[in-house]
Each structure stands twice: as structure tokens, then as C-alpha cells.
Amino acid sequence: MAGRLVFNFVVFPGLLFTLTMGILASWVVRKVSALVQWRVGPPLLQPVYDVVKLFGKENIIPKESMEWSYILVPLMGPAGLLLASIILIKANYPGVSFIGDIIVVLYLLVLPAFSLILGGMSSGNVLSTIGSTRELRLMLSYEMPLLLAVTTAIVKTNGVFKLTEFTLRPLVTSISGVFVFLVALLCIQAELKFIPFDTPEAETEIMGGPLIEYSGPLLALFKISHLMALLVLPLFLVTVFLGGFSTGWGALWGALKYVLVLVAIILIKNTNPRLRSDQALHFFWYGVAPIALFSLILAILGNYLGLAWL
Amino acid sequence: MNWRTWGITKSPWLYHVNTGSCNNCDIEIVDCLAPKFDVERFGIKLVGSPRHADVLTVTGPVTRKSKPRFERILEASSKPFIVAAVGTCACSKGIFHDAYNCIGPVRKIVNETSDDLMVINIPGCPPRPEAIIEGLETGLAQLKEVNRPRTKVRGL
Numbered sequence: 001m002a003g004r005l006v007f008n009f010v011v012f013p014g015l016l017f018t019l020t021m022g023i024l025a026s027w028v029v030r031k032v033s034a035l036v037q038w039r040v041g042p043p044l045l046q047p048v049y050d051v052v053k054l055f056g057k058e059n060i061i062p063k064e065s066m067e068w069s070y071i072l073v074p075l076m077g078p079a080g081l082l083l084a085s086i087i088l089i090k091a092n093y094p095g096v097s098f099i100g101d102i103i104v105v106l107y108l109l110v111l112p113a114f115s116l117i118l119g120g121m122s123s124g125n126v127l128s129t130i131g132s133t134r135e136l137r138l139m140l141s142y143e144m145p146l147l148l149a150v151t152t153a154i155v156k157t158n159g160v161f162k163l164t165e166f167t168l169r170p171l172v173t174s175i176s177g178v179f180v181f182l183v184a185l186l187c188i189q190a191e192l193k194f195i196p197f198d199t200p201e202a203e204t205e206i207m208g209g210p211l212i213e214y215s216g217p218l219l220a221l222f223k224i225s226h227l228m229a230l231l232v233l234p235l236f237l238v239t240v241f242l243g244g245f246s247t248g249w250g251a252l253w254g255a256l257k258y259v260l261v262l263v264a265i266i267l268i269k270n271t272n273p274r275l276r277s278d279q280a281l282h283f284f285w286y287g288v289a290p291i292a293l294f295s296l297i298l299a300i301l302g303n304y305l306g307l308a309w310l
Numbered sequence: 311m312n313w314r315t316w317g318i319t320k321s322p323w324l325y326h327v328n329t330g331s332c333n334n335c336d337i338e339i340v341d342c343l344a345p346k347f348d349v350e351r352f353g354i355k356l357v358g359s360p361r362h363a364d365v366l367t368v369t370g371p372v373t374r375k376s377k378p379r380f381e382r383i384l385e386a387s388s389k390p391f392i393v394a395a396v397g398t399c400a401c402s403k404g405i406f407h408d409a410y411n412c413i414g415p416v417r418k419i420v421n422e423t424s425d426d427l428m429v430i431n432i433p434g435c436p437p438r439p440e441a442i443i444e445g446l447e448t449g450l451a452q453l454k455e456v457n458r459p460r461t462k463v464r465g466l
Contacts, residue, residue, distance in 0.1 A: 030350065039348040046321065046353055053317030053364070058388040060361060207358025215361035215388035 013089035015082055022227035023047045028259075029230065029266050036270040047227060054220035062213050064124025073119045074218045077225030080111025085232045091163035092244040092254070100161045102150065105236065109191065112225050113139050116200065119222070120210025131209025135200035137277050138190055141284035142197075146187040148292035149180040153240050155299045163239055170243030174309050176295035176302065181241040183292045188233045189265055190280070192226075196272040197280050234261040312455050318364050318390065319450045321353035325363030325387070329380050329416070331370025335397035335436040339367055342439035349443060360387040365446065371399040371406040372414035384423050392453065393420050394430040394446060401431040428453065 008014055026047040034041025061067060084105050091097040113135060120132030156177065157165040171177035190197035201209040211222055238244060238257045245254015275283065302310030311319075324343075328336055343349055343356050357363055360383050372380060384393075395416040398404035406412040413419070417429045430449035434441055 034348070034350060037345045039345050040351050041348075042350045042353060046350075049317060049320035049353055052313065053321050056314035056317050057364075057390070060386075060388050203356075203358050208362070211362075212359045213361055219362060 008086060008090075009082075013086045013093075017089075018082060018085045018228050018231055019224070022224075022229075022231045025230040025234075025262060026227050028262060029269075032263065032266045033270050036267075047223075051220050051223055051227075054223065055217050057216040059216040059218060060213075062124055065213065066122040066124070069118060069122040070213075071218065073115050073122065074214070074221035074225070076115035076118075077112035078221060078228060080108040080115075081225060081228040081232050084108040085228065085235070088163065088232065088235050088239050092167060092239060093247065095164050095167075097162050097164045101163050102154070102161055102166075102240070105163070106147070106150065109233070109236065110139075110143075112229055113191070115225065116210045116222070119214065123210070123213035125213050127206045128210045128212045131200050131206050131212070134202075134206075134277050135193075135210060138193075138197060138200060138280060141281040142187045142190040145183050145284055145288045145292045146191075148289060148296055149184040149187070150240065152176055152180045152292065152296045152299045155296065155303060158303065166240045167244035167246075171241045172243075174299075174302065176298040176310060177241065179291055179295040179298075181237070183288050183295075184237055184241060185261070185264060186268075186288055187284075188237055188261075189268055190284070191233055192229055192265065194265060194269040196268070196275045198274055199277050199280065202274065230262075234258055234265070237261050311453075314390065315453050315455055318392075319453060321355070322364045322446065322450060323355050323357045323362055324365050324367050325357055325360050325383075327366050327368045327380060327383055329368055329370040329376040329400070329414070330373035330412070331397060331399055335369040335400070338436040338439060339369070339396060339442065342442045344439075347439050347443060352443070352447065354443075354446070363387050364391050365394055365450075366391060367394045367396050367442075368400050368416045369396050370414075371403040371409070371412040372416060372419050374411050374413055377413060377419060380419060381423055384420065384427075392428040392430065392449065394432060394442075394449065396432045396437060396442060396445075398433050398435045401433045404435065 010016060027042070027044055030046065031041040061070060087097075087101055087105055091101065117132045117135050120128040120135070153166060153171055154161060156171055156174065172181050193201055201211070206212070211219060214222060235258060238254065238261060242257045242261075245251050245257070298310055302308065326336065326339055341347075360366070366383065366387060368380070370376070393416065395401050399406060400414070400416045403412055403414050417431070420427050420429050428449070430445055432442055432445035437445070
């Protein structure tokens with residue numbers, strides 16, 4: 001039992017699997033971006049080189065920083081994403097889940113953003129503090145549409161708070177499901193801090209934002225957190241909105257759905273300019289949230305009238 | 311070559327320092343990062359903070375005013391890293407050889423600060439992007455083994 005638990009955490013749905021898939025996903029992001037710009041792009045193992053190099057570098061703790069939070073906060077992101085990844089994959093493949101796991105996953109997905117905010121705040125640098133406040137503002141803007149979208153998904157399953165329930169019937173087979181999927185796709189874009197929502201890490205304005213003071217192994221932990229997020233967040237979309245994956249041919253079909261979501265994110269990233277903080281807030285609250293609210297009402301109506309396609 | 315050196319040769323991240331250059335070499339460095347030359351093939355990336363940097367690309371003859379700033383950047387960067395002097399001014403002060411306000415070249419200032427830092431000279435006025443890429447690659451190939459850097463508590 002204990003051995004199985006360790007295997008789950010360290011090897012299959014856990015650390016090793018998530019990291020490997022995250023590295024592949026990160027390479028896909030960089031390679032597709034390169035192809036869009038008519039370049040060759042980096043070699044397959046480039047994300048590994050980056051992380052290995054960072055682990056070999058000097059670890060500087062700045063004079064003005066709050067030492068303990070500066071050191072401990074980078075661990076939050078990988079830890080939260082690891083747990084979220086295990087819950088998501090377990091809900092899909094052996095079909096194990098518990099009541100309320102969707103809420104647990106939503107909370108765990110907030111942790112990487114929080115680790116960035118706290119890390120930036122404790123570095124004692126002006127630019128990192130600006131980056132942290134921007135990150136906080138971005139979180140404020142994308143969390144509401146995302147929660148509305150997930151609420152719609154819960155309404156569609158007649159109020160069952162279980163991930164296995166979402167995978168039974170793909171949500172995008174209904175009208176409200178299509179709208180809500182697009183809303184959630186944009187929220188995931190912001191959660192990954194990809195262009196057009198990369199104000200917190202805007203390299204041309206605030207030089208990497210909250211990460212500006214981090215160096216060496218601590219920076220590598222943030223990079224690992226981003227690698228894992230590249231697997232976990234699209235997987236969250238696939239599980240909740242696109243019907244997840246199963247064994248055999250289902251695994252291949254699930255992988256295809258995952259790659260489609262990833263490529264959609266990359267193409268949005270490569271064809272848009274950066275939005276200002278206030279523009280992003282305006283976009284999410286007045287542009288995206290009403291669509292999510294509309295589809296929530298549509299879903300409730302569909303439940304009331306007994307129309308599954310609404 | 312141990313794994314630390316190998317890591318740096320595989321993903322050198324650039325940080326760009328201007329010590330009073332005329333902007334010609336700076337533009338050429340930015341050119342070098344454009345899609346045409348595709349330096350991401352070698353893992354080269356421009357970063358915004360000296361804390362993340364593996365290569366400091368320095369342009370300009372070090373002026374009297376920029377020397378303290380340059381020394382602070384050298385102090386703030388996380389070791390191991392190398393310095394690449396880009397352009398004739400950075401390599402040998404060029405036409406500013408006898409100028410009263412230039413106290414370069416870069417190699418001299420770096421050696422004053424620490425003696426174990428590697429300095430690559432990439433001459434040219436300005437050097438072509440191909441020359442910058444070739445200089446970085448040949449320089450990184452000669453990087454000596456680096457020891458385990460110690461955690462610098464309460465750095466600059």
C-alpha cells in the first residue's frame with residue numbers, strides 16, 4: 001500500500017510523469033512559436049538544459065529580502081501542481097475521485113500564482129513588487145470567469161461535484177458548453193501568463209517581474225512550476241470540458257484533445273500583442289464574464305426544460 | 311567538463327550591459343536576437359536581470375561614470391558567468407584610446423574586480439551578428455570547469 005502510494009506520487013501520475021510531459025509541452029510551445037516566426041527553434045531537450053544549468057548556479061539571497069519566505073515560497077508552485085496533476089489523472093484513468101475534488105483542484109491551481117506573488121513581495125525589489133501587484137490584479141480578473149465556467153459545468157452534471165462525472169459526457173456537446181470552453185481557454189491563457197496576458201512578467205518593462213531577484217536553484221523551481229503548469233492546466237480543460245481520456249484508443253484521443261488545446265494556446269500567444277493590466281481586467285470582467293454568465297443561465301434553463309443540448 | 315559547465319554551454323542567457331557605447335553594437339546585439347539568426351537553436355535567450363545571466367554582453371569603452379554601475383552588475387550576477395566584450399571599444403577602447411573620460415577596456419575593469427572571470431573579446435565596429443554568435447560559441451567551448459558556487463546570503 002505504502003509502496004503504491006510512493007509510486008503514485010513519484011513516478012506515474014506524479015512528479016516524473018508530470019515533469020516529462022511538461023518538458024515535452026514546453027518544447028512544443030517553443031518549437032511551434034519558432035515555426036510561426038519562420039525559425040528552426042530549440043532542440044528537444046532545451047527545457048532540461050535550462051533547468052539543469054539553473055541548479056548549478058549561485059544562489060543569491062538579496063539584502064532587502066525576507067529571507068525565509070524568499071527561500072520557501074518557490075516550493076509552493078510545484079507542490080500544488082503535483083497534487084492537482086495526480087487528482088486529475090487519477091480521475092481520468094482509473095476513474096477514482098471523491099466528492100468535491102473539482103473544488104480542491106481549483107484551489108490547488110491558485111498556488112503557483114500565489115507563490116509568484118509572495119516571492120515577488122519578499123524579494124525587496126521595486127520592480128518585483130510591481131510585478132506582484134500586476135499578478136494579483138490579473139488573478140482578480142481571470143478567476144471570476146473561470147469559476148463561472150466551472151459552475152456551468154457543475155450545473156450540467158446536475159450538481160455533482162466530482163471530476164469523474166464531467167468525463168462521462170463531454171460538455172462541449174451543448175451550446176453553453178462551447179461558450180464556456182472558450183471562456184476557460186482564455187482564463188487558462190492568463191493563468192499560464194502567456195501573451196496577451198503576460199503583464200506580470202513583461203520582460204521589456206519590468207525585467208521578469210516577480211522573478212527579477214531569483215537566481216540559481218530557486219529560479220529553477222519557478223521554471224519547474226511553469227513546466228508542470230503546461231501539462232496540468234490544459235489537462236484540467238480536457239477533463240472538465242472535453243470529456244477527458246481513458247485507456248486504449250481513448251488515451252490517444254485524449255492526447256489529441258490535449259495537444260489541440262495546447263496548440264490553440266500557443267497560436268493565441270503568437271498572434272496577439274500584450275494587454276495592459278487595466279485592459280486585461282476590462283476584457284475579463286466586461287467581455288468574457290458576461291458570456292460565462294449567459295451560458296450559465298442557458299445551462300440552468302436547459303436543465304429546467306430538460307434539453308441536454310442547450 | 312563537469313555538468314555545471316555543460317549546462318552553461320547549452321543554455322547561455324544573455325544580459326546586455328551598456329558602458330557608454332554609441333548604440334551601434336547594442337543594435338547589433340538586438341539584431342542577433344532577431345528571428346533571422348535564430349539564436350534559440352543554441353539556447354541563447356535575452357534576460358532582463360543580471361541574476362539570471364550567464365553571459366554579460368558588454369558594449370562601449372568603460373566611461374568614468376559607468377564604471378561603478380558595471381562593477382555593481384558584476385557583483386550582482388550569479389556565478390558562474392562569463393563576460394563578452396562586444397565591439398572594438400569594449401575590446402581595446404578603439405578611437406577612445408587616449409580619451410580622458412574612458413577608463414576601459416572591459417577586460418581591465420573585470421580583472422580589477424575578480425581574477426577568475428573569463429572575458430571574450432568580439433572585435434568589430436560593430437561586429438556582425440554572425441561574429442557575435444561565433445564569438446559566444448567559441449568562447450563558451452573553452453569554458454573551464456567551474457566549482458560548486460556557494461550560496462551568497464545577503465548579496466547585493
